[in-house]
Structures are given as C-alpha cells and as structure tokens.
Amino acid sequence: MIFVKRVFPAALCVAFVFVTCLSLQVLLRQSVPSAVQYPKARYNLVIDPGHGGADGGAQAADGTLEKDINLAVALQKKLGADLCVGTDPDCDRCGTAVPDGKGGYRLITGNEMGIILLDYICRTRLARGTMPKDPVAVTTIVSTDMATPVAKKYGVELRRTLTGFKFIGEQIGKLEAEGHVERYIFGFEESYGYLSGGHVRDKDAVNATLLVCEAAAWYAQQGMTLLDAIEALYKEFGYYRNALCSFAFEGETGMYTMQNLMKTLRADPPKEIAGYAVERVADYDTDGTGLPRANVLEYHLAGGHKLMVRPSGTEPKIKVYLSAVGKSEAEADAVNAELAKAAGLELGLKGSIKVDSRMRTSDPDIYAVGDAVEVVNPVTGKSALVALAGPANKQGRIAADNICGIPSEYKGTQGSTVIKVFDMTAAVTGLNEKAAKAAGVKYAKVLGYSASHASYYPGGHNMSIKTLFDPDTGRILGAQIVGFDGVDKRIDVMATAIRSGLTADELCDLELAYAPPYSSAKDPVNMAGFMIQNVMNGIVKQHFPEDVPSLPRDGSVTILDVRTASEFAGGCIEGAVNIPLHELRSRLGELDKSKPIFVNCFSGMRSYIACRILTGNGFDCSNLAGGWRFYQLVTKEKADNEHYPCGERK
Numbered sequence: 240m241i242f243v244k245r246v247f248p249a250a251l252c253v254a255f256v257f258v259t260c261l262s263l264q265v266l267l268r269q270s271v272p273s274a275v276q277y278p279k280a281r282y283n284l285v286i287d288p289g290h291g292g293a294d295g296g297a298q299a300a301d302g303t304l305e306k307d308i309n310l311a312v313a314l315q316k317k318l319g320a321d322l323c324v325g326t327d328p329d330c331d332r333c334g335t336a337v338p339d340g341k342g343g344y345r346l347i348t349g350n351e352m353g354i355i356l357l358d359y360i361c362r363t364r365l366a367r368g369t370m371p372k373d374p375v376a377v378t379t380i381v382s383t384d385m386a387t388p389v390a391k392k393y394g395v396e397l398r399r400t401l402t403g404f405k406f407i408g409e410q411i412g413k414l415e416a417e418g419h420v421e422r423y424i425f426g427f428e429e430s431y432g433y434l435s436g437g438h439v440r441d442k443d444a445v446n447a448t449l450l451v452c453e454a455a456a457w458y459a460q461q462g463m464t465l466l467d468a469i470e471a472l473y474k475e476f477g478y479y480r481n482a483l484c485s486f487a488f489e490g491e492t493g494m495y496t497m498q499n500l501m502k503t504l505r506a507d508p509p510k511e512i513a514g515y516a517v518e519r520v521a522d523y524d525t526d527g528t529g530l531p532r533a534n535v536l537e538y539h540l541a542g543g544h545k546l547m548v549r550p551s552g553t554e555p556k557i558k559v560y561l562s563a564v565g566k567s568e569a570e571a572d573a574v575n576a577e578l579a580k581a582a583g584l585e586l587g588l589k590g591s592i593k594v595d596s597r598m599r600t601s602d603p604d605i606y607a608v609g610d611a612v613e614v615v616n617p618v619t620g621k622s623a624l625v626a627l628a629g630p631a632n633k634q635g636r637i638a639a640d641n642i643c644g645i646p647s648e649y650k651g652t653q654g655s656t657v658i659k660v661f662d663m664t665a666a667v668t669g670l671n672e673k674a675a676k677a678a679g680v681k682y683a684k685v686l687g688y689s690a691s692h693a694s695y696y697p698g699g700h701n702m703s704i705k706t707l708f709d710p711d712t713g714r715i716l717g718a719q720i721v722g723f724d725g726v727d728k729r730i731d732v733m734a735t736a737i738r739s740g741l742t743a744d745e746l747c748d749l750e751l752a753y754a755p756p757y758s759s760a761k762d763p764v765n766m767a768g769f770m771i772q773n774v775m776n777g778i779v780k781q782h783f784p785e786d787v788p789s790l791p792r793d794g795s796v797t798i799l800d801v802r803t804a805s806e807f808a809g810g811c812i813e814g815a816v817n818i819p820l821h822e823l824r825s826r827l828g829e830l831d832k833s834k835p836i837f838v839n840c841f842s843g844m845r846s847y848i849a850c851r852i853l854t855g856n857g858f859d860c861s862n863l864a865g866g867w868r869f870y871q872l873v874t875k876e877k878a879d880n881e882h883y884p885c886g887e888r889k
Contacts, residue, residue, distance in 0.1 A: 321464070322455050326444040331404075332431040333447035337455075337465050350383035350481050351469045352451070353427030357386060358472060359454040360425050360435060361393035370424075375414065377407045377426040380523070380530075380537065381547060381560045385479035386427075389472070395424070401523070401533050402549070404432045408440030429481060473568070477543075480571035482561040484582050484592075485551075486605055493555040500557065504536055504548060513574075513581035515540040546578055587613030588624045596648040598638040606642060608634035617651035618669050618716055618737060619678040625652040655734040657727050666730035669717030669737040670707055682717075683710040685770040685781070686865035688842040689763035691725035693755035700724055701842075703869070706733070706767045713742035713775055718767070725758070732764045743771035779850050780861040782837060784870040787812060787863070790837055797836045799860075801849045802867065810871065812839060820845045823852055832858055839863035839870070 323336040323344060335352055339345040347355070357376055364370040374395045378386050379402050390397035400406035407426040414420050420437040427433045432442030435450050451465075458468050473479075488496045508520050521528060521537035535549045545562040559582045563574035587593040591613040598606050610626035612634065630652045640647035657666035675682045687704040702722025708715055718733035720726045736746060746768025753760055761769070773779045790796060798815040800807050807817040818826050820840070830836065836858055840846040843866040853860040863870060 321459070322452065324448050324451055326448065330444045331442045333433060333444040333451065334431050335451050335465065339466070345466065347465060347469065348481075349427070349429045349431040350385070350479070352431070352465075353378065353429070353433065354383065354385050354389060354472055354479075355465060355468050356427065356433060356435070356447075356450055356454060357425050358389050358393075359457065359468075360450075361389070361395060363457065364424065365393065371419075371421045373419075373422055374424045375410070375422045376424055377410045379403070379406070379428045380535065381549070382427065382429040383479050383481055384543070384545060384562055384564070385472075385476055388476045399530075401530055401535075402428070404428055404434075404442045405440070407434070407442075411437050411440060477564045478566065478568050478571040479562065479564050480568065480575055481563075482575045482579060484559040484561065484579050485611065486557045486559070486582075487607060488555045488557065488605075497550050497555065497557055501534060501536070501548070501550065508536075509538070512538060512540060512546055513577040515542060515544055515574075515578075542574070544574055544578065546582075588622055591624050596650075597641045597646075598634050598649060599641065606638040608638050614649070615651040616678075617653055619674075619680055621678055623652065623654070625654050627652065627654070627656060629655075650738075653734065653737055655730065657730060662723055663721065664723060664726040665719075665721045666726050667717070667719045668730055668734040669715070671717055671719060672707065675707060675716065680716065681710065682707045683771075683774065684708070684783075684864075685767065685774060686783075686843065686869060687763065687767055687770055688844075688865065688868065689766050690759060691722060691763075692757050693759050696755040698724075698756075702726055702729070702763060703865070704729065704763055704767055706771065708743055708771050710775070713744060713771060715741055715743065715746065725763075729762075729764050733767075736764075743768045743775065747772060773847075779847060779854075781864045782861045783864050784873040787837075787870060790814075795834060797830060797834050799830070799836050799838045799849070800867070801838060801840050801845050806841065810867075812867070812870065815839070820849055823849055827853075827856055830858065836860040837863065840866050841868050842866040843869075 321338065325334045325336075326332060333352075334349075335347045336344040337347065361370070361374075370393075374393075375398060376386070376390050376395050377398045377400060380399050381402050382399075386397055398410055400410060404426070407428070411420065411423050411426070414423050415437060423437050425433075425435050428442070433447040433450065434441070434443050435446055438446075454468075455465055458465060463471070488494070505522065505524075508517065510517055517538050518541055519539040521539070523530060523533040523535035523537070525532070533549075535547060538546045538548075540546065543564045545560075547560040547562075549558050549560070550556070551558055559579075561575045561578045561582075563571045563578065565571035565574060592600055592607040592611050594600055594607050594612045594614075598608050598612070600607050609631040613622050614625055614630070615621070616623040616625075634649055637647040637649045653669050655666075655668040657664060670678070670680060670682070672682070672684070684705060684707050687706070688701055689704065690699045690701050692699045700723035702720055702725065705719045706715065707717040715733065715736045717737065718730065720730050720733075732749070732751065735741075736749075747765055749762075749764060749768075751758065751762045751764060753762070774781060790798060792814045798812055800811050800815040800817045801820040801823060802817070803819050804817060807815075811817070818829065830853075836853060838846040838849050838853070838860055839862075840849070843862060843864060846862045846866060850860045850862045
C-alpha cells in the first residue's frame with residue numbers, strides 16, 4: 240500500500256522498512272511520459288505489501304475491510320494521506336483509494352481509474368503536442384462503455400478485446416508489427432489492470448502506480464482530487480455504473496446446466512430484460528464480431544444499458560456483467576439493481592447475494608457461499624456482508640449438505656479476525672463501537688491492560704483489551720485486542736463467549752488453562768469480566784479519554800493523578816494534582832469531599848485501588864479507563880495530526 244501526501248517543496252521522503260530520498264519527478268520521467276512539468280514537491284510515501292486492487296481482505300461484521308485496518312490505514316491519521324495506492328503481490332494490478340471527505344477512504348473502481356487515466360493521457364498529450372497520429376486505446380468487452388465517448392472526444396480509436404489483458408497485449412503486438420507501436424497510448428481492464436506504454440504485453444502496476452501519482456498531482460494543481468475528476472467526467476459523459484453477478488452450478492450436472500442455459504439464450508433470446516427492450520444481441524461465438532470466438536452473449540438495451548453473459552473459463556459459474564448509464568449515480572445504480580434482479584437472484588447489501596440459512600438463493604436450484612453472500616450478524620440479528628475464509632468454508636459445507644439432502648443451517652458471522660504487523664498482533668470479534676452505534680445497539684465498554692502471562696515469568700508483554708457489553712444484562716457484544724503474545728488465544732475465547740451469549744459473570748467463571756509461561760491465575764479474559772462486574776455493580780464509576788477535555792478546570796472538580804512523583808513529572812493531564820497511591824490514605828485531608836474526583840494512573844489499576852479507598856471514605860470518584868497510557872496515546876495521535884513526521888507544521 241502506498242500513501243502519498245503533498246507536503247512542502249523539497250525531496251521525496253520514503254518510509255516503511257527503509258528510508259531513502261528520491262525524486263518523484265525522476266521516477267515519473269523514467270517510467271511514464273510526463274504530461275506537465277511540476278515544481279519540486281515533497282511527498283510522504285508509506286509502502287506496505289498489503290491488499291490492493293479489488294481484494295479488500297477480510298471483512299468485519301460492520302463492513303470494515305482488512306485493508307482499512309492494516310498498517311497502511313493505521314498510518315492514515317498520522318500522515319493524512321491524499322492518495323493510497325496498492326498493488327497485488329505480483330505487482331500487475333493497481334488499486335487506488337482517496338479521502339472521501341467523511342473521515343474515511345473511497346476505493347476508485349478499476350473502471351473509474353481506467354477512465355480517469357484515459358482522459359488524463361489524452362488531454363495532456365494533446366496539450367503538449369505529443370499525441371501520435373491515429374492514436375489507439377484498448378479495453379475489454381466487459382469494461383465500462385464510458386470509454387467509448389471519452390475516446391471519441393479526443394479522436395482516439397477504441398479497440399475492444401476479449402476478457403484478459405493478454406488480448407490487449409496482442410493489440411500492442413499488432414501495432415508493433417505494423418511499425419506503429421507509438422499509436423498505442425493506453426489500455427485498461429475493469430479488474431484493475433492498466434498499461435500506458437508498449438514496453439510490455441501485460442498490465443503493469445509499476446507503470447500504473449506512477450501514472451496514478453502523476454494524474455493525482457496534475458489534478459491537485461487544478462484544485463481537484465481524483466474523486467473530483469471522476470465526478471466531472473460523469474457529469475460530462477453520463478454516470479456509467481458496472482456490476483457483476485455470478486451464478487454457481489456445482490456438481491456433475493453443473494457444466495451441463497451451464498451449456499444448456501447458453502444454448503437456450505441463443506435459441507430464444509429475450510425481447511426485453513427488466514423492462515428494457517433488447518435492441519441488439521452480439522454473439523461472440525460467431526465470426527461476425529471481429530474477435531476470436533468466445534462463449535459470450537452481449538445484450539444492448541434501450542437507454543444505453545448493457546448486459547453480458549459469459550461462462551467462467553476456470554470455475555463452474557456463469558458471470559453476468561451489468562452496465563448502466565444514467566443522469567446520476569443513483570439512477571445508474573437503480574438500473575443495475577433492476578438488471579441484477581432480472582438475472583434471477585435477489586440481492587442484499589451492496590449488491591451481495593441474498594441467501595437463507597441453508598445458503599439457498601431466491602432461486603431454489605442455486606446456492607451461493609463466500610464473500611458474495613449476505614449473512615446475519617448473530618450479535619445484532621441484522622444483515623451483514625463479511626468476507627472471511629473461515630465462514631466461507633463453513634458455508635460451503637452447509638450448502639453441500641443441503642444439496643445432498645442433509646438438513647444444515649448457517650448460524651451467521653460475527654466477524655472474528657486477526658492481523659499481524661511485525662511483532663504486534665491486533666484482533667477483533669463481534670461489535671466495535673462504530674458498528675454498535677450503526678446498529679442501534681445499546682452498549683457500555685471497559686478498557687483493560689493485562690500481561691500476556693505471569694509478570695514474573697520472563698518474556699511477557701502487556702495487551703490492551705477493549706470489551707463491549709450490554710449494560711443491562713452484561714452480555715458480551717464485542718472485543719478488540721492489541722498486543723504481542725497471546726492475543727489470538729484471548730480473541731478466540733471472546734469470540735466463543737459472544738457466540739455462546741455469555742455474560743460478564745460467566746467470563747469471570749471461565750476456567751482457562753494457567754501456567755506462568757502462558758497466562759496468569761487471573762487471565763486477561765477473566766479480568767475483562769471482573770471489570771464489567773465492577774461497573775455493573777456500581778463498585779466503580781469510570782470515564783474515558785474522550786471525556787477528559789470536557790472536565791471542568793474551574794476548581795469545581797478534582798483531577799487526581801496517583802502515579803509516583805517522577806511519573807507525574809514526565810507528563811500529566813492538564814489541571815491534575817498528584818498524590819501517589821502509597822500516600823493517599825495519609826493525605827485524604829487534602830481533598831474536598833464536596834467535589835467529584837476524577838482519578839488516573841498509568842494503566843488504570845492503581846487508580847482503581849485509589850477509587851476504592853476514596854469511595855470507602857465518602858468521596859465521589861471516577862476511574863479513567865485505560866489510564867494515562869491510553870489517554871496519552873489518544874491525545875498524541877491527535878497532536879501528530881498537526882505535524883508531519885519530521886516535526887514540520889502544516
């Protein structure tokens with residue numbers, strides 16, 4: 240994953256595993272014909288071999304993708320990246336995300352980026368006088384039809400090939416054989432493949448990444464982002480929207496069924512689809528298309544819409560490609576939804592396939608499993624879209640059971656996942672706060688800081704555990720853990736607790752394996768239960784880092800820090816007074832019982848003990864969940880957003 244941020248005139252700063260200085264202009268000149276001359280600019284690039292292109296990785300119950308929580312996006316807030324570019328492992332596909340203006344990032348689709356780059360190359364080469372005579376652009380028959388009006392505007396011949404970049408490469412070879420390879424200016428496919436030169440015969444993410452950066456820099460000079468760019472193109476040429484529906488035909492009869500379906504469609508083509516008249520049918524299995532014969536049917540519909548049917552060459556699936564054009568994004572999406580519905584399957588969230596508990600679609604003869612299906616979140620009872628390998632495999636078994644006449648039901652997906660970043664591990668299961676709020680689920684939370692194993696045994700590391708629970712029943716709703724050793728073990732226990740509907744009391748009662756190298760007598764999972772018990776029983780009140788800025792500093796409350804004097808001197812909450820825990824009992828007379836006391840220590844343990852002492856002596860007090868450590872991390876992140884990595888202010 241590559242994050243790009245325009246900072247100040249200077250050199251290029253690259254950081255991840257290594258740090259070096261490069262000139263972006265030099266890279267662009269060597270790899271892509273530069274469209275314009277840019278002033279020297281400084282960029283922060285963070286390179287992460289993570290998910291790129293269409294692959295978002297695992298997906299949590301709230302829809303959060305793995306690519307949105309990996310190292311790259313963990314650095315979003317620190318760098319404030321203007322551009323995120325990711326490649327797949329063999330660096331031939333390139334995906335791009337940009338800020339959506341709502342605090343998140345939006346992935347630009349393969350079709351959208353193809354149009355952005357085609358338009359950018361054409362307009363800048365024409366402006367510089369470097370457009371070749373009779374220029375050629377190439378795309379595939381399943382890529383967006385928006386390429387047609389864009390190419391026409393600039394006088395570019397647009398050639399369409401069968402699916403697969405090898406066919407685009409074939410067109411480059413033909414131009415080269417004619418002695419005019421310079422006529423080729425750009426090629427793209429909807430699956431995030433791009434190439435702007437004739438130096439190779441396949442998609443090239445190295446070339447594409449630099450081209451995307453160049454286009455983004457050019458648009459930035461116009462005061463526009465890449466989202467602004469595609470929106471402007473939509474307004475000029477119409478909102479072209481593409482979607483894909485896949486229908487699986489498993490078993491011995493699957494291939495036979497697919498063959499018969501294609502025969503039927505050819506013998507008796509539909510006159511209308513979803514209420515749109517079929518104006519023309521292109522059968523790529525004939526000699527009339529000018530392309531190699533292929534088992535593909537293309538239906539051109541009234542209104543400029545299109546539907547294509549193609550059996551997969553590698554899987555027992557029939558793929559239906561949808562293309563719609565409208566005056567607005569909503570209008571085009573509505574047409575695609577109608578076309579998808581007409582294809583025979585009821586759709587769920589974000590165009591996913593709706594299935595019942597037996598993994599059966601709205602067509603009783605078709606089953607669907609995996610990333611494409613809508614599931615139920617067992618915590619909320621609401622529909623969710625969760626892409627994880629474990630649930631997908633379970634769904635496949637259940638579908639197979641039912642196809643074979645063995646009753647079997649899928650119980651839903653809560654989104655348990657784990658990620659390793661260098662030596663650190665982060666894991667989630669169930670609901671996080673954002674998902675709970677979105678689902679309208681009432682919740683409370685506790686923050687814990689526990690050792691992975693007995694602290695006296697060498698090699699232990701602390702882990703941070705955030706647990707969401709129902710404030711009325713104590714039922715565990717979700718957990719997030721960050722640490723080193725033992726994170727996977729605890730998240731699995733939490734996942735089991737959530738799936739079993741366990742409460743905080745039952746977390747406390749769990750008998751978990753103990754030996755000093757592996758755990759403590761009171762496991763971090765048990766500790767989470769104890770903390771929830773204390774909150775629910777009114778033994779301790781708590782406040783959170785986000786509450787601290789709003790605490791009055793007018794003397795009406797007391798902010799008490801019970802760390803040692805040396806710890807306190809190293810940094811503290813504004814307005815806090817310091818009474819170390821070991822001195823608290825002897826110095827209670829310094830505190831005013833008429834004022835609420837907000838207590839903190841480093842991790843929350845000493846401040847909890849302090850709260851018990853204060854409560855026993857008639858004081859009204861609240862413990863800072865997560866302690867100074869967690870508060871400092873939160874406030875430091877906010878402060879870092881006001882600076883660039885080398886301390887330079889925005």
